[in-house]
Amino acid sequence: MGVSAASIDSAQLASLRDRFPRAFSRSPRERAVLVALLLGVLAFVTFCLWRFDATPARIINGMDRFAKIAGALFPPTPGDAFRDLLKAMLESIGMAFLGTLIAALIAVPLGFLGARNVLPIHLIRFPIRRSFDFLRGVDALVWALVYVRAVGLGPLAGVLAIATTDVGIFAKLFAEAIENVERRQVEGVRAAGGNAIQTVRFGILPQVLPIMLSNVLYMFESNTRSATILGIIGAGGIGFALSDRIRAHRWDEVGFIILMIVVVVAVIDFLSHILRTKVIKAGTGRPLVEAGNPGSSRR
Numbered sequence: 189m190g191v192s193a194a195s196i197d198s199a200q201l202a203s204l205r206d207r208f209p210r211a212f213s214r215s216p217r218e219r220a221v222l223v224a225l226l227l228g229v230l231a232f233v234t235f236c237l238w239r240f241d242a243t244p245a246r247i248i249n250g251m252d253r254f255a256k257i258a259g260a261l262f263p264p265t266p267g268d269a270f271r272d273l274l275k276a277m278l279e280s281i282g283m284a285f286l287g288t289l290i291a292a293l294i295a296v297p298l299g300f301l302g303a304r305n306v307l308p309i310h311l312i313r314f315p316i317r318r319s320f321d322f323l324r325g326v327d328a329l330v331w332a333l334v335y336v337r338a339v340g341l342g343p344l345a346g347v348l349a350i351a352t353t354d355v356g357i358f359a360k361l362f363a364e365a366i367e368n369v370e371r372r373q374v375e376g377v378r379a380a381g382g383n384a385i386q387t388v389r390f391g392i393l394p395q396v397l398p399i400m401l402s403n404v405l406y407m408f409e410s411n412t413r414s415a416t417i418l419g420i421i422g423a424g425g426i427g428f429a430l431s432d433r434i435r436a437h438r439w440d441e442v443g444f445i446i447l448m449i450v451v452v453v454a455v456i457d458f459l460s461h462i463l464r465t466k467v468i469k470a471g472t473g474r475p476l477v478e479a480g481n482p483g484s485s486r487r
Contacts, residue, residue, distance in 0.1 A: 257439060260439035260440070260443075261439050261440065261442060261443030261446070262440075262443060263440065263443075264440060264441075264443030264444035264446075264447050265440045265441065265443075265444055266441060266444045267438070267440070267441050267444075269429075269441070272429070273426065273429055273444070273445060273448065276419075276424075276425055276426040276428065276429045277425075277426045277448055277449075277452060279343050279424055279425045279426070280346075280412065280415040280416055280419060280424075280425030280426045280427065281412060281415070281452070281456075282343065283343045283346040283347050283350065283411075283415040283418070283423070283424065283425055284350060284408055284411035284412040284414070284415045285408060286347045286351075287346070287347045287348070287349070287350025287351040287354060287411055287415075288350065288351075288354060288404060288407050288408040288411050290347070290351040291350070291351040291352075291353075291354030291355045291357075291358055291407075292354070292358055292400075292404045294351070294355050294359075295354070295355050295357075295358030295359040295362055296358075296362060296400070298316065298320070298355070298359040298362075298363075299358070299359045299360075299361075299362025299363045299365075299366060299400075300362075300363075300366060300388065300392075301313070301316050302316045302317050302320060302359055302360070302362075302363035303362075303363045303366035303367045304367050305366065305367055305369070305374075306366060306388070306392070317360075317363070319356070320355075320356045320359045320360045320363070321356065321360075322356065323352060323353060323355050323356025323357075323359075324353060324356030324357045324360065325356070326352075326353065327353065328349045328350055328352070328353040328414055328418065329349075329417065329418065329421065331348070331349035331352045331353055332345055332346060332349035332418045332421055332422075332423045333421060334349075335348045335349050335352075335423075336421065336422045336423060341422040341423075341424070342422075342423070342424045343423060343424035343425060344424075345418075345422070345423045345424075346415055346418040346419065346423030346424055346425060349418060349423065350411050350414060350415065350418070354407055354411070357407065358400075358403060358404070358407070361399075361400075361403050362396065362400055362403075365396045365399045365400065366392055366396050369391075369392050369395045369396060370395060373391050373394075373395065374387060374391035374392060375391075376391070377390050377391035378391070398467050398468055399468070401464075401467045402464045402467050402468050405460045405463050405464045405467070406460065406464060408456070408460060409453070409456050409457050409460040409461075412452070412453055412456050413449075413453055415427070416430070416449050419431070426445060426448070426449060429445060430442065430445045430446070430449075433445065
């Protein structure tokens with residue numbers, strides 16, 4: 189039974205304050221730490237604004253020029269290059285598809301090697317897991333710059349850049365999914381006399397395959413957007429056409445390319461979301477968020 193605040197006299201309140209000081213206020217040390225953190229954040233923000241020369245005059249002038257550019261985007265028109273732009277857009281979609289597919293095929297065995305319940309030897313598993321961090325820690329844009337120098341301009345560099353980054357992402361997600369499988373199904377296969385390969389095939393893979401497919405579908409949709417950016421640095425696709433039009437100040441065509449990218453990404457996003465939902469529900473009988481899909485936390 190609770191006690192109302194009106195029924196507590198000053199002596200009881202003082203006694204409660206002595207017994208439970210954290211319930212009434214922060215300690216002087218905690219207040220000092222909080223103030224120091226707030227001052228530190230404020231000082232860092234002030235330094236960044238000063239270092240980046242983020243003055244009100246510069247921002248106002250920049251917004252004025254941006255408004256003029258935004259106005260020049262309308263009405264959007266492909267000019268006489270509609271077929272070339274369509275071909276470039278399909279090229280970007282192909283880059284995203286091939287890069288995602290290659291990464292997924294490589295990441296499946298790596299994911300098993302990085303899972304604690306499949307490879308319990310820490311000395312072997314540790315460098316494998318850290319290699320995942322290295323691959324996904326370097327952005328695809330950086331890998332694209334490297335591959336453009338290595339294999340030359342064109343969509344091949346974009347495919348390799350997407351695949352390299354996604355290998356690290358997929359392998360980490362796959363390993364975590366494998367580590368969280370239901371043990372009873374795995375133990376059931378072993379109890380029936382299954383060897384290591386059969387345990388993976390019939391005890392682990394059926395549980396994680398829907399989540400793996402869901403992750404791959406989500407990353408394909410995300411990589412479609414990334415492919416448009418990679419093209420700007422010479423990896424081919426619609427990004428190269430966009431960069432070319434921006435340099436030439438052909439803003440009406442830039443507007444058409446941006447509109448094309450938005451429509452294509454929206455369609456792929458819609459179809460991918462439907463497929464991810466069906467795959468997860470068919471495999472686990474649970475909603476998409478409960479299955480641990482990265483799209484549920486990144487949106």
